[in-house]
Amino acid sequence: MRGKFLTFEGADGVGKSTQIQMLADYLKSLNIKTKITREPGGDVVGEKIRALLKSCASLDGICELLLLFAARRSHYVDLIEPLLREGYWVISDRFYDSSLVYQGLLKNVSIETIMQLKQITIGDFEPDLTFVLDLDISSSTQRIANRSLQFDAYDEYDRMDAEEQRVIREGFRRLVDIFSWRMVLINAAGSREKVLSRIVSKLSRLSE
Numbered sequence: 001m002r003g004k005f006l007t008f009e010g011a012d013g014v015g016k017s018t019q020i021q022m023l024a025d026y027l028k029s030l031n032i033k034t035k036i037t038r039e040p041g042g043d044v045v046g047e048k049i050r051a052l053l054k055s056c057a058s059l060d061g062i063c064e065l066l067l068l069f070a071a072r073r074s075h076y077v078d079l080i081e082p083l084l085r086e087g088y089w090v091i092s093d094r095f096y097d098s099s100l101v102y103q104g105l106l107k108n109v110s111i112e113t114i115m116q117l118k119q120i121t122i123g124d125f126e127p128d129l130t131f132v133l134d135l136d137i138s139s140s141t142q143r144i145a146n147r148s149l150q151f152d153a154y155d156e157y158d159r160m161d162a163e164e165q166r167v168i169r170e171g172f173r174r175l176v177d178i179f180s181w182r183m184v185l186i187n188a189a190g191s192r193e194k195v196l197s198r199i200v201s202k203l204s205r206l207s208e
Contacts, residue, residue, distance in 0.1 A: 002141060003033070004206060005087040007095040009175075010133035011168045012160075014188045014196065019133065020091050022196045027089055035083050037075070038093040040067075045074035061107030065117065073121040081125075081195055095127055097179075101171035106164060126182060129206055131199055132172045133188040137165045 006023075008016045020036055029139045040050040049071040053064065072095075083090050096118050103109045160168070176183045184202045188195055 001087055003084045003086070003090060004128045005084060006089065006091045007097070007130045008091070008093055008133065009097045009101075009130055009183075010097075010172055011135070011137075011165060014133040014135045015057070015192070016093055016133055017170045018192055019131075019188075019195055019199060020093055022192060023199055024091055026196065026200060030172040033086070035088050035090050036081075036093075037079060037090060039095055040071040040097065041076040042080075042092070042192050043078045045078070046071040061109040064107065064160060065099060065103045065109055065114065068103070068116045069096075069121045072096060076122045076125065090163065092127075095130070096122070097130060097172070097175055097183075100175060101168055105167050105171045128182065129202070130179070130180070130183040131202070132176050132183055132185050133195075134173065135188040137162060137169060172184050 008020055010016055024034045024036050039046070040053060041047045049067050053059070053067060059067075080090050080092070096114075099118075100111065101116050103112055104114055173185065176185045184205065186195065186198050186202070
């Protein structure tokens with residue numbers, strides 16, 4: 001039986017990494033074969049492109065987008081699709097929805113360009129279910145600050161101002177309306193356990 005492809009989206013600092021790991025542990029407790037991955041990254045090529053993107057302080061939107069879709073193509077061909085055929089449930093920290101928000105809204109790349117590249121690289125492939133974690137900006141900013149103090153590292157998107165963060169949050173919320181057939185908005189406030197319970201309650205949509 002073919003597996004499921006689940007993705008997590010949302011602004012930085014909303015708790016994606018924590019919830020991805022907790023959901024993977026939950027699925028494994030049900031004896032579901034599960035693999036966690038991320039974008040950019042996941043496979044050898046993707047991880048090299050991730051390192052390149054991290055090392056470049058500021059790329060224009062098109063250059064950044066081309067690198068991301070190159071990584072996405074490799075990720076899909078070499079990791080995601082083979083695992084799905086083997087019956088794994090693959091959980092990815094971000095997928096092409098992030099490009100619609102970060103490169104589309106923040107870096108002014110046209111949605112038409114993004115969707116053309118999507119069609120060229122992964123065709124009609126879509127996540128089975130996408131969880132968009134949503135949190136007020138002050139809370140997500142505090143989480144980023146705490147995380148950065150712990151690891152002594154910031155990246156380009158951690159340094160965004162309040163207006164940019166607002167654009168990102170609203171961008172993902174708009175995507176939930178556009179792709180309502182596969183996307184669900186998850187309130188990321190509260191304890192980790194409460195957030196996980198909200199996520200698990202939406203898994204029933206996979207059988208609809």
